[in-house]
Amino acid sequence: MKRIVGMGMAVAALALVTGCQDGATTPKPAGTPTTTVGAPGGVQPTGAEQAPVVTKPAGDGTPATAGGGKCVDLKSPVVTAALGKLGANVGGEGFSAQSGTEAKVGSCPALMWVLADTPHGTASSPWHVMLFNQAGYLGTATKKSTSYTSVVGSSDRSVQVQYRWLAASDPSCCPSGGPVVVTLMLGADGHTVTPDRDFPTEVTNPK
Numbered sequence: 001m002k003r004i005v006g007m008g009m010a011v012a013a014l015a016l017v018t019g020c021q022d023g024a025t026t027p028k029p030a031g032t033p034t035t036t037v038g039a040p041g042g043v044q045p046t047g048a049e050q051a052p053v054v055t056k057p058a059g060d061g062t063p064a065t066a067g068g069g070k071c072v073d074l075k076s077p078v079v080t081a082a083l084g085k086l087g088a089n090v091g092g093e094g095f096s097a098q099s100g101t102e103a104k105v106g107s108c109p110a111l112m113w114v115l116a117d118t119p120h121g122t123a124s125s126p127w128h129v130m131l132f133n134q135a136g137y138l139g140t141a142t143k144k145s146t147s148y149t150s151v152v153g154s155s156d157r158s159v160q161v162q163y164r165w166l167a168a169s170d171p172s173c174c175p176s177g178g179p180v181v182v183t184l185m186l187g188a189d190g191h192t193v194t195p196d197r198d199f200p201t202e203v204t205n206p207k
Contacts (some may be wrong), residue, residue: 055136063108063134071108072100072132079114082130082137089118089126089145098127101154108134109156111186111193115149124148124172129161133190141184141195146203148175157186165202177202 055064055078067073074097086095095116103109112132118125126145131138141161148164161184165177183196 057134062105063112064136065112065132066105069104071103071105072112072114074100074114078136083116086116086128091118093119095128109154110134110190111157111159113151113154113159115151122172131184131193133186138193142199142204144204152181159184163200163203165200165206
C-alpha cells in the first residue's frame with residue numbers, strides 16, 4: 001500500500017485519518033490508504049526521500065506555481081525545485097514536466113497537478129504525478145514512478161489518475177492491464193491527500 005505525502009506541518013503526523021472533500025467526510029472502502037501530509041520525524045516523502053518544497057502564494061492569492069497567466073507554469077521555480085527532488089529516472093536523467101493543470105489565474109483549483117515524464121523515454125518509461133496546493137508542492141501520487149500513467153480529469157479538489165500495466169505477453173507499446181482510475185482528493189485542511197481506492201499493485205510493485 002503506497003502513501004501520498006505532502007507539505008510539512010508542524011503538528012501533523014503521518015497517520016491514518018478520514019479523508020474529506022469540501023468539508024464532508026468521504027466514504028472509502030476498508031483498507032483504503034489515507035495519508036496526512038508530512039510532519040517532522042516520520043515523514044516518508046514520495047519520490048526522493050527529502051522534505052517537500054514549501055512556499056507561499058502571492059499576497060493576491062496567486063498560487064506559488066503560477067506564471068504566464070496560468071495556475072501552473074511548468075517552468076516556475078516551485079515546479080522546477082519539486083522536479084529536482086524526484087531524483088534520477090531509469091535513464092539517469094532527471095524527470096521533466098510534460099503537462100499540468102491548465103486553468104488560468106483567477107480560477108485556480110485547490111489541488112493542482114503536473115505530469116512528469118522521462119526525457120527521451122519510450123512508451124514504457126516511468127512517470128510521476130506531482131501534486132500541488134496553492135502554497136506549494138505536496139508530493140507525488142505514488143512513492144515509486146509508474147509506467148503508462150496519465151491524468152484523465154480533475155476538479156477543484158480532486159485529480160483522476162489512470163494506470164495501466166503490461167500483461168505477461170504484451171509488447172511494451174501496448175499494455176492490456178487496466179485501466180484503473182484512482183481519484184486523489186484534497187482534504188478540508190488543504191494539505192491531506194486521499195486516494196479513493198488502493199493503487200493497483202501491478203504498477204506499484206511490478207513483477
